[in-house]
Amino acid sequence: xxxxxxxxxxxxxxxxxxxxxxxxxxxxxxxxxxxxxxxxxxxxxxxxxxxxxxxxxxxxxxxxxxxxxxxxxxxxxxxxxxxxxxxxxxxxxxxxxxxxxxxxxxxxxxxxxx
Numbered sequence: 001x002x003x004x005x006x007x008x009x010x011x012x013x014x015x016x017x018x019x020x021x022x023x024x025x026x027x028x029x030x031x032x033x034x035x036x037x038x039x040x041x042x043x044x045x046x047x048x049x050x051x052x053x054x055x056x057x058x059x060x061x062x063x064x065x066x067x068x069x070x071x072x073x074x075x076x077x078x079x080x081x082x083x084x085x086x087x088x089x090x091x092x093x094x095x096x097x098x099x100x101x102x103x104x105x106x107x108x109x110x111x112x113x114x
Contacts, residue, residue: 004091005059008072015055019075020062023088025050035061049079058095071095 003022010017020037022028028050029039035058044050053063062068072079074091077098082088089097 001027002028003062003067004075004078005054005062005067006070006072008075010032010053012053012055016017016060017053017055019072020052020054020059021050021075021078021088028052031062031065031067036066043065051075051079066102072075 001023003020006019006021008018020028020031029042032039032042032052032054035051035054037054037058041052041054042050043052059067068091070091074095077094078088078091080101081094081097084101088094093114
């Protein structure tokens with residue numbers, strides 16, 4: 001079980017934000033509490049897109065507390081994989097799975113079965 005923080009850099013007012021995701025909601029909430037992020041900032045856009053947007057200062061605290069640094073592409077792949085299969089997988093496996101999934105969607109045989 002793991003908490004992940006990505007390398008997204010989205011401006012939000014005077015802050016710069018990134019995503020924090022985890023294998024389970026309990027882990028995600030535990031890390032948020034540990035680094036001082038209020039539960040009200042939890043975003044639960046469907047079952048697969050459950051995350052916190054956190055400032056870079058909180059990201060540094062999360063990494064110091066054991067969060068794994070990943071890319072924003074890996075975050076996206078993990079979210080899509082969880083939505084479609086029910087599991088995230090590792091960042092590298094999810095990214096590979098996502099590329100394979102996109103390639104399959106573009107193939108003529110996939111289009112004929114859609």
